[in-house]
Amino acid sequence: MSEQDKPGGGCCSASRNAETPLPVADVAIAAGVGARAFPIAIPGGRSHVGANRPDIPLDGEGPLREVKLKPYALEAQTVTIARFREFVETTGYVTEAERFGWSAVFAGLLPEGAEVSGNASGTPWWVRIDGADWRHPEGPLSSIADRLDHPVTQVSLADAKAFAAYVGGRLPNEAEWERAAHGGHRDRKFPWGNEEPTDEKIFCNIWQGRFPTQNTVVDGYFGTAPARAFTPNDGGFYNMSGNVWEWTSDSYRIRSLSKHAKQRNAQAVEQNEQLLKGGSFLCHISYCYRYRIVARMALTPDSAASNVGFRIAYNAA
Template sequence: MGNEVLGAAARITTRGRAGVVVAVKGGESFVGTCEPILTVDGEGPERRVTVTDFFLEAETVTVSRFAEFVAATGYVTEAEKFGCAAVFVGLLEDQKLIAENVARTPWWVRVDGAVWNMPEGPGSSIEDRMDHTVTQVSWNDALAFAAWVGGRLPTEAEWEHAARGGNRRRKYPWGNEEPTDDEVFCNIWQGRFPQVNTLADGYFGTAPSRSFTPTGDGFYNLSGNVWEWTSDPFRVRSLSRQAKLRNEQSKKSADKVLKGGSFLCHKSYCYRYRIAARMGLSPDSASSNTGFRIAYDAQPCEGDAI
């Protein structure tokens, strides 16, 4: 039996427990920025887009909702099939679980048996984080969940439009005020990455999906906490030489766009919790800081004028 979520001139029927859904008004909008900071990622140039009305869940999909999906369908995630996933080394209580270090980013390690319900590998648990964002889920896993509930992943343009509250030019979902190691707006790293985290925001890893002050429209954690999968392929449109090279590489790959940054972002290392920031990752990848939220098409209710 599905759950009906009512919005302005729309009815959404979902399977499982429905998330809180926010109606987003479409119109002429834009993606990217005229003042890119990480040009190699293709943050710029700003480009105009037209966004149709849509609905977006207020928070990322939680562990408890994903558990319900698995229980109802018997779904097996890609990390389970591969037998391993990427884990932030600081989250490991048992360093013996490290199967392999990533050469240029030694704070990332491969852990055999790391999956959505044992995010740090054998012996780890989700019992105390059922209200946290589910992690260790690939793009393909996110698509499977979205199809089950009757939704989809948002496009990059939809994600940015929702984060900006329309076509406003603001740097972060809350405005333009810069987070610092003392001024906390979201779940990112405070201190010296990756050696010291002062925990000024209260979290070393993920935070509950519904934490920190929501945007004026009611969205939680669009910046920080976990990277969020979108439906779009990762392409770089910047004109810089380095970005052109990366664009050629991206055309040959199947990487998908992620938005929002994560609890591992810091201005000195991964300044990607800005709205225009982005990252590309292969669709079968799963990690400690990757999750997703669900979008829905706005469909007219019976009897509504079209």
């Protein structure tokens, strides 16, 4: 396994690892009238997480474990830029990327003339761009005007939680996220079934070609796609593979007694790493096979990037 395929190796997204964490923004949460978007009710009951034959065991994809869930609802799509803008305009919320003054951007998305102030060690496709935030996902020279229906990106865990509070919801946990991704089926590898996507056969927004230098864009999108692009799974959920990684409410942990798991969990605790699900438009089977349902990624909670967003869950009434 190459360095970029190792857990935390940086192929999927880049952790901020800021020297001084920022305090959570002080914001008055207003009731988000009409702000819920297509929540789908899911009955409680027996479900499961993970797989007995994981493709990337070091990520903690296995073993399969049975869980019991309470009834809940999950939005059919990720939170869009338009909805996040409404939240910001209503509350005056300032994201962590705005307060840090920079964020991580995939180098292939940079507009002409963009100034790079650093890059992630070992993953030069992740660069530090001053002024990158949710309004300017690739830095000051970029705009959101033509992608308001795309997932909001450049949002940290605190930003996602603040929006969730605004609409009266919360982030889903891993078990809830996986149940929705399975769409009512137990043994699916992907939200649409078990058929592998290829550079020619398209099911979702992932990379086609040779990463990171060539993207043939067969799926129609070099970066993010609209939140309701592609066919939803049998449960009605859009883009649970690819497009953007999604924050969850769970801390990142590996359920194993192996030496690797103990060391990795110690690191995760030290850095307060959070679990994300779903993969992104940067995933490809040749180097980052993490657009499967059981795939997982860890980021520090203050991180934000070009390929990280979220969707909202709700407790049953």
